[in-house]
Amino acid sequence: MSHAPTTKGRATRARIIEGAAEVLRERGVAFTTLDDIRARTATSKSQLFHYFPEGKDELLLAVAQFEADRVLEDQQPYLGCLDSWESWYQWRDAVVERYERQGDQCPLGSLFLQVGRSRPGARAIVAELMRQWQEQLARGMRALRARGLVSPTLDVDTTAAALLAGVQGGVSVMMSTGDSTHLKAALDTGIEYLRVTADRTGPR
């Protein structure tokens, strides 16, 4: 048959994706050409199309997946064990730190815009990332609830969705303004909301 990826081949493919991710973060999707990626990864045109036969879109999609995988990884181990107030605040700090370091680059967002809504692949990547992220937040809230730290009537799913939205929006605003105030406000207020419910004994 045709394709049986060699060790070397797999390494090259990985190198392309990682290098492309770098360039894309720096210059932005709209201003990155295949030649830029070629230069950064020390590859030739034919290699690019050898590993991504469908062309640029396929490569961008692979980079999107690569970036998506990193998003949750970068929040570990905090995101994985949100079972005390302490751990929630550590997670908060990790998120703020990560995105402040990232600055005004939003690889995933711009990737999504470029690849387009048309291709279902892009949607799927983002949707799956959101699902997992929210799930982990919800699990953390359930852990708090199990320990009696928040109201037993807390609507975990809605609250997790709202917190996730806050983080997303905070990051979005930071992309536009370069200011992390909103991200911090969303995180702090979200956690504060959880704490407030601890003081209330019953529903409503």
Added chain:
Amino acid sequence: MSHAPTTKGRATRARIIEGAAEVLRERGVAFTTLDDIRARTATSKSQLFHYFPEGKDELLLAVAQFEADRVLEDQQPYLGCLDSWESWYQWRDAVVERYERQGDQCPLGSLFLQVGRSRPGARAIVAELMRQWQEQLARGMRALRARGLVSPTLDVDTTAAALLAGVQGGVSVMMSTGDSTHLKAALDTGIEYLRVTADRTGPR
């Protein structure tokens, strides 16, 4: 001197901006060419460059401003008088309705990505929009506070920033997934947070 815009001239310019905004919403910035805009607005190349001498970027910036102006307008009159719980819920419904109607098109977000962080103009437009939006939310919260509907110790600015972030994030998620769950959750939880503080008499 040179430029003294005629009535006809102003009309044409406006027609270009509005038509361009339509096309951009439909096809997305990355996939829209000047010829698309030309076709939609029934204009010629020279007209485009007559009214936007700096070229495509200048036109995109004008469209961005046009879209930004509509964002807050579309939330009126509700956003302007958030002085009762009733009015907050009406605002909530207006926001949800507006963005659900808009669907998966985010003219401003994609415009920003395309024009790029380089040009300060784009940043300024978004930053100013955010500032005004947040200011109106904060004013609404102060109105509630003045009526004793929320805690007198409510940190209005932080809470307004968090709520704005939630809305932004909700919209972002909806762009990606086509689902307005997060937007609704952010709005509901944000308002709920305000209501909760009403029950608490003092700080902390």
Added chain:
DNA sequence: GCAAAAATGGACCAGCAAGTCCAGTCCGGG
């Protein structure tokens, strides 16, 4: 009514970037 300026039409240009092609090299198995 008449210059001057604004507005318009559309052919044309230049550059760039995605994608193609083929020749040549490397590598693993037999």
Added chain:
DNA sequence: CCCGGACTGGACTTGCTGGTCCATTTTTGC
């Protein structure tokens, strides 16, 4: 050693798109 297929290099093609230019028409001020 050697053969087939994976891998690599880079020149070339092609289509598109932003931008230019100038001729023509319409409008405005006087």
